[in-house]
Amino acid sequence: MISKSTIDQVYETARLEEVIGDFVQLKKAGSNFKGLSPFSEERSPSFMVSPVKQIWKDFSSGKGGNVVAFLMEHEHFTYPEAIKYLAKKYNIEIEETEQSNEQKEAQDKRESLYLVSEYANTYFKHILHKTDKGKSIGLSYFKERGFTEETIKKFDLGYCTDSWSAFTDEALKKGYKLEFLAETGLTIDKGDKQFDRFKGRVMFPIQSMSGRVLGFGGRILTNDKKAAKYLNSPESDIYHKSKVLYGIYHAKQSIAKEDNCYLVEGYTDVIQFHQTGVKNVVSSSGTALTSDQIRLINRLTKNITVLFDGDAAGMRASLRGIDLILEQGMNVKVCTFPEGEDPDSFAKTNTLEELEHYLNENAKDFIQFKASVLYEDSKNDPIKKAETISDIINSIAKIPDRIKREVYIQECSRIMDISEGVLFSTLAQLTQKENKNQAKQQQKPQQAFEVIKQEPVKKLDVQFILERKIIEILLLYGNKTEDFEDLVLKENDNGDLVLEPVIHQAKVFEKVFLDLQDDEMEFSNEQFKNLYYKIIETLNQNPEFSSENLINTVDAEVGNAITTILMEDERYFLSDWERKNIFPKSKNDTVAQLVSETILCLRCHLIDRKVLGFQQQTLENKNEVNKNILEEVKDYSGLKMLLSRKLNRVL
The missing domain is CATH 3.90.580.10 (Zinc finger, CHC2-type domain)
Structure with a gap:
């Protein structure tokens, strides 16, 4: 705890x-x-x-x-x-008591998978740095790749010994369950025997954006042709390779700061770039780029620069990834390295200044890149040239922004020496075809003369809305002192009852509490009821109460409800109304009116419910007309009339 x-x-x-x-x-x-x-x-x-x-x-x-x-x-x-x-x-020292065995066993399955992965990471690092085999084999390999001791520790690199079950045996001895070792893929369970999946491999832990270990990549160090050079953890509840980017934990701040993300293919590409000084770099870990991975980058920046080595076949295969990036509405550039070089080797043999200069000078717009890759094969063949242009137009069609599409059409026209009119016509045909396909998918087949049943319209829950409004008032203005105008019934000189205004000063929460108590009004929504009494109690005890402190003391569901109320007005900032010369009036200017009207509306609603109850009671007893009921209805109707006058409403 x-x-x-x-x-x-x-x-x-x-x-x-x-x-x-x-x-x-x-x-x-x-x-x-x-x-x-x-x-x-x-x-x-x-x-x-x-x-x-x-x-x-x-x-x-x-x-x-x-x-x-x-x-x-x-x-x-x-x-x-x-x-x-x-x-x-924030470098805060944690005070906590030791967990009991029962508490450890109570950890859910997902958490157990995280714990197993964290333990494996610690184990592999220990083997690399503290054992003779780890130092002579694993550490030597990393140092041969040019990685410094600081870089090796920063990326938590490790080593798994070349023995069948050394890691599994040690993990079981430490109390980790075989089912979780097997599910994370660290152990291969054959029933009567268990084996280490990553035996004899150097280890690259794959971390989430917050730094949690999700899985591993392991590289073999022998020349065994039957074994895969790189081996990744299998899919599990915590590791989905299509949703993870290697290096995102170390790169996220640099990506946001530089407003650009370099995308490479391998683990060592990321590490070598980072060591050289270019830190806004991630890798898809050898898998084809996915939409989920692109969305991960999209949270941090709109700009991606894809880095390729000089392998032409590999570049062509990766062109599909560029279309995916364009579909997400992102800006994409491409940079290739000289033949025989890859991001790892180039960063290793160049200084930070030289690397940055090369990236800036050689990063091409995706159209220039596609044209340069595809045009070489098609420049003397009209048919192939037409196919190349169609390929580029297909990519432009993926871009959701119409202005960007037009700019890219002009660029394509210039590079490929073809009229803009033809390109725009082709683009329009592609867009029209795409829209028709989407429309077909959205339409459900209906039989002839089929009657479409309409969903019943949900009845508006007035009391829920008013109770929520009271909670909102207490959260936003509970401690605020306001001048409230109450209309009090008084007898005039002619003996008639009239409403006269009386001004008094009070805190908002006191006004709400006293008014609701006077009418003996109770909340019908249990969540609002509990929250109401908690806010009133807190405001009574702590004059310096702030709503954000309240959120820290309630459960997640109630916290979300409070947040929704507090942030309701903030959503209008998303539309930049002031930039459009629209200036909404602040609620702070009309707090007293808001409080009075909300409570009066709640009173009117409760009166309506009471009268409806009397009406139903009368209908059930048609033969007996109860005078008391009629008098009650008359009194409530008169009260409703007075309240409506307070609200300036006509009945």
Whole structure:
């Protein structure tokens, strides 16, 4: 268990915008920050971060909360893990008690897979640095590749000894279960025998964006032609190779800072670039580039530079990846290295200045690159040239932005020496065909004369809306002192009852509490009811109450509900209304009116429900007309009339 003092210190120290900025590229929007949702596919920002309130809200998925809630949602951390991650980030010493065996056994399956992977990483590093075989074989290999001791430690590189089950035996001895060793792929379980998957290989741990070990890549050091040169962990609950990029943990801050990401093929390419000084680099780990991997980069930057070695066949195969990048609305450049060179070897033999100069000078626009690769084979063949142009137009058609498409058409026309009119016509045909295909997929086959049943319209829950509005008022303005105007019934000179205004000053939470108590009004929604009493109690005890502190004391579901309420107004910053010369009026200007109207509306609604109840009671007893009921209805109707006058409504 982590001590309360440590948790309090973490919440006080952690800055939400800094933590989320490690995972999502944020841009200033008024007093807030906005970015693309990390939980859904989108091209327009709907993710909002409030540094003042220290809360975030993703309007596309509905998720929201504080800094811990973000880590739990995004990285699938448990609560203690999220606290530990933040403590490590902000150099806070953690006070905690030792976990019992029962608590360890209570860890869920997913967490067990993480623990096994972390242990394996520690074990492989120990073998590399602390054993004779590790030093003579594994460490020697890395140093021959030109990696320094600092780089080897930074990337947690390791070694698995060339024995059948040394790692598995040690892990079982430490108490790790065979089922989790097998599921992560570290151990191959044959029933009566178990083997180490990565025996005799140097190890490259594959980390998530937050630094958790998800799986491994292992390179064999012998010339065994039957064995694969590189071997990756199999798919598991924590490792999905199509959704992971090697090096993203070390590169994320540089990618956001430089606003560009270099994409390479192998582990050593990433490490060598990083060691030379170019840190905004990641790898697809030898697999074909996927949409999920591109979206991972898209959270940090809109710009990708794909790096290829001089292998022409490999370049052609990778052209498909460029189309995927364009589909995501990103800007892509391509840079190739001289024949016989790859990113690893080139970075190893050049200084940082030389490497950066080469990348800047040789990074081509994707059209120039495609033209240079495909044009060589087709320049003397009209048919092949036409196919090359069609190929480039197909890529341009993937771009969602119409302005970019037009610019690229002009560039293609210049490079391939063909009229823009023909290219625009071809592009229009491709786009039209694509739209028709999408329309066909969306249409469901219907039988002739089939009657389409309409979904019943959900009835508006007025009480839910009003109760939610009261919670919103308490969260946003609970401690604010306001001048409230109450209309009090008084008898005039003619003996008639009239409403006279009386001004009194009070805190918002006191006004709400007293008004609801006077009418003996209870919340019907259990979540709102619990939250209401918690806020009132907190405000009574702590005059310096702030809503962000409340979020840190409730469970995730209630925290999300609070965030949704607090961030409702912030979503309008996503539309940049002020830039369009639209200036919405601040709620702060009309708090007293908002409070009074909300409570009056709730009173009117409850009166309507009461009268409806009397009406049903009368219908059930048609033969007996109860005078008391009629008098009650008359009294409530009169009260409703008075309340409506307060609200300036006509009945």
